[in-house]
Amino acid sequence: MKRPDLEHVLRAAAAITGEAEFVVVGSTAILAQFPNAPAGLVMSQEADLYPVAHPELGDLIEGTIGRDSPFHGTFGYYADAVGPETAKLPREWRSRAIRLAGPATGGATAWCPEVHDLAAAKLVAGREKDVDWVRGAVAAGLVAPDRLIGRLDDVEAEPALIEAARRRASTLG
Numbered sequence: 001m002k003r004p005d006l007e008h009v010l011r012a013a014a015a016i017t018g019e020a021e022f023v024v025v026g027s028t029a030i031l032a033q034f035p036n037a038p039a040g041l042v043m044s045q046e047a048d049l050y051p052v053a054h055p056e057l058g059d060l061i062e063g064t065i066g067r068d069s070p071f072h073g074t075f076g077y078y079a080d081a082v083g084p085e086t087a088k089l090p091r092e093w094r095s096r097a098i099r100l101a102g103p104a105t106g107g108a109t110a111w112c113p114e115v116h117d118l119a120a121a122k123l124v125a126g127r128e129k130d131v132d133w134v135r136g137a138v139a140a141g142l143v144a145p146d147r148l149i150g151r152l153d154d155v156e157a158e159p160a161l162i163e164a165a166r167r168r169a170s171t172l173g
Helices: 003-017 027-033 055-065 070-075 115-125 128-139 145-152 159-170
Strands: 021-025 046-051 078-081 098-100 109-112
Touching: 003 021, 003 027, 003 046, 003 055, 003 070, 003 078, 003 098, 021 027, 027 046, 027 098, 027 109, 027 115, 046 055, 055 070, 055 078, 070 078, 115 128, 115 145, 115 159, 128 145, 128 159, 145 159
Parallel strands: 021 109, 046 078
Antiparallel strands: 021 046, 098 109
């Protein structure tokens, strides 16, 4: 997915739901901070998002512009409706969030985690693809391992998940 694709998904989600503010998590959130992020970091076809005020509208988003929808078939990318509980982000992530808004979003605003917050959530999730994404972000010079490790201190999750994330982070360099 490229930045214009994410902006298109935001316009469509806003039109469908009547909502103006969304949170975008997942790998495509990096496009707010780094519009030209390396291709290896934005290979995903989906934008994981939810409306700030009404996350329950996710079913409407999924049914209209989600996976296997006509929208997906036409454009090759789609919205994956998630909720606030999906990503285990550091406590103060909102104070560092990157705002994505402008003419290309059609009046919608997306709040996207800063890259270190996003990487912390990915290490806590611990899926191989998430750890690979973090490695790629470090290799590209977009994530500083020391800052990332510091962000893990602020993630509210089970201690075992945090400890596993710390182990993953220790292999980053």
